Amino acid sequence: xxxxxxxxxxxxxxxxxxxxxxxxxxxxxxxxxxxxxxxxxxxxxxxxxxxxxxxxxxxxxxxxxxxxxxxxxxxxxxxxxxxxxxxxxxxxxxxxxxxxxxxxxxxxxxxxxxxxxxxxxxxxxxxxxxxxxxxxxxxxxxxxxxxxxxxxxxxxxxxxxxxxxxxxxxxxxxxxxxxxxxxxxxxxxxxxxxxxxxxxxxxxxxxxxxxxxxxxxxxxxxxxxxxxxxxxxxxxxxxxxxxxxxxxxxxxxxxxx
Amino acid sequence: xxxxxxxxxxxxxxxxxxxxxxxxxxxxxxxxxxxxxxxxxxxxxxxxxxxxxxxxxxxxxxxxxxxxxxxxxxxxxx
Numbered sequence: 446x447x448x449x450x451x452x453x454x455x456x457x458x459x460x461x462x463x464x465x466x467x468x469x470x471x472x473x474x475x476x477x478x479x480x481x482x483x484x485x486x487x488x489x490x491x492x493x494x495x496x497x498x499x500x501x502x503x504x505x506x507x508x509x510x511x512x513x514x515x516x517x518x519x520x521x522x523x524x525x526x527x528x529x530x531x532x533x534x535x536x537x538x539x540x541x542x543x544x545x546x547x548x549x550x551x552x553x554x555x556x557x558x559x560x561x562x563x564x565x566x567x568x569x570x571x572x573x574x575x576x577x578x579x580x581x582x583x584x585x586x587x588x589x590x591x592x593x594x595x596x597x598x599x600x601x602x603x604x605x606x607x608x609x610x611x612x613x614x615x616x617x618x619x620x621x622x623x624x625x626x627x628x629x630x631x632x633x634x635x636x637x638x639x640x641x642x643x644x645x646x647x648x649x650x651x652x653x654x655x656x657x658x659x660x661x662x663x664x665x666x667x668x669x670x671x672x673x674x675x676x677x678x679x680x681x682x683x684x685x686x687x688x689x690x691x692x693x694x695x696x697x698x699x700x701x702x
Numbered sequence: 703x704x705x706x707x708x709x710x711x712x713x714x715x716x717x718x719x720x721x722x723x724x725x726x727x728x729x730x731x732x733x734x735x736x737x738x739x740x741x742x743x744x745x746x747x748x749x750x751x752x753x754x755x756x757x758x759x760x761x762x763x764x765x766x767x768x769x770x771x772x773x774x775x776x777x778x779x780x
Contacts, residue, residue: 456748503749517731520738524729540742544749558745565743576733640736647732657736689733695741 456501457545460492460526461693462555463536464566470533472526476501476519481526486552487559489566492530493551501544510542524693531693535570537562538693565698571664572635574697575690577674578643579626579656581619582683616653622684623655626677633670634660638696652685659696667691 458476468483468490475481475494484491499505509515523541530536545551555562631637640657648654662670671688678686 459747462743501749506749516735520731520734521729523738524734538742540744541738543745543747546748550748554745562743574737576736640740643732643736648730659737689729692737695737698741698743 454498455495456498457493457547457551458496458501459539459543459545459551459554460494460523461530461536461538462562462566463490463492463530463534464488464563464570466490466530466534466536470530472529474522475526476522484548484551484555486555489555489559489562491551491555492526492536493545493548494526496544501542506542506544527693531573535566536693537565537569537698538695569661569694569697572661572694572697573664573667573691574694575660575662575667575670575688576640576692577626577630577656577658577660578648578654578687578689579623580650580652580685580687581615581622581655582652582685619653619655619684622681626681626684626686627656627658629673629677630658630660630670633666633673634662636661636697640696655684659692661694661697 460475460481463483466483471483472481472492477494477496477500479494479496481492481494484493500509509519520541523538527536527538531538545554627637627639638659640659642654642657645651645654660670674686674688678684
C-alpha cells in the first residue's frame with residue numbers, strides 16, 4: 446500500500462474503464478468540479494479526474510463518506526460520468542471512491558488488469574442494466590372478527606394466533622409472487638442479481654418491498670422486457686412494480702457466482 | 703435535496719417509457735447507492751481505504767438512516 450501525502454497534494458479519482466471511447470464523448474465534469482479526462486493504456490480508456498487529498502485523502506474520505514450530502518453529490522457525479530461514457534461506448538464502472546496517486550499509476554492498473562477489464566467489457570457491451578422493485582400492499586386488517594373485548598384469555602390467544610397465521614400467509618404469498626415475477630423477468634435477461642430489500646426508512650414507502658433486483662438486458666430485448674413487466678403489473682393485483690433504467694452495468698461486474 | 707428523494711412517494715409505477723434513454727425522473731438516491739456501494743469493479747487503489755464493500759455500505763446506510771430519523775423527528779439540518 447503506497448503512502449500518499451495528505452498535505453495539499455492531489456490524487457486521481459477513477460470512475461470507470463471504457464473501450465473504443467471517442468475522446469469527443471468524454472464526460473465533462475467530475476467530482477469537485479474538475480474536468481474528466483481519459484487515460485489511455487492497453488487499448489482501454491480510464492475515465493479520471495484530479496482530486497485534492499484534503500477532500501479525497503484517506504482520513505478525509507473516511508469522514509466524508511459518513512456525510513450524506515457529500516456522499517450524494519459524489520455518487521451522483523460518479524454516476525453521471527459513468528452513464529455518459531456508457532452511452533457512448535462499453536464501459537465498466539469502478540467502485541465509488543477508488544483513488545490513485547497519478548495518471549501513471551492508473552495506466553499501470555489498466556495494463557495489469559487489462560484481461561479482467563476486457564472480460565467485463567465483453568460481457569456488458571451492447572447491454573444495459575434495468576432495476577425492478579416490487580411492493581406488496583400490506584395485508585388489510587381483518588374486519589370480520591375480534592370483539593373489542595375478548596370474552597376470555599383463550600379467545601384472545603386464539604385471535605392472536607389467527608392474526609399471526611394470516612400475516613405469515615400473506616408474507617408467503619408475497620414471496621411466491623415475487624419469485625414468479627423474478628423468474629418471468631429473468632427469462633428475458635442475460636443475467637440477474639438480487640439487491641437486498643431496501644429499508645423502508647430509505648425508500649420512504651410503507652408497503653413491503655418483495656423484490657429488488659437488477660437485470661442485464663441485450664439492447665434489442667429491452668422493449669420486450671418492459672412489456673413483460675407491464676403485463677405482470679396488470680396481472681398481479683396488490684403488487685406494484687417500479688422499473689428503473691437504463692443503468693450502466695453496475696450490478697454485473699462479477700461473473701456468475 | 704436528499705430529503706425529497708428519501709421521502710419520495712406515490713406511484714411511479716412501472717415507468718415504462720424509455721424514450722431513447724432519457725432519464726425519466728431524478729434518480730432516487732437509495733437506488734443509486736444500491737449500485738454504487740455494492741457494484742462496480744473493485745480494484746485496489748493507492749489509498750489505504752478499508753471502508754470498501756460491506757464496510758462502506760454500513761457506513762453510508764448509517765448516515766442515511768441517521769438523516770432520515772433526524773428529519774422525521776423534526777430536526778433541521780443547519
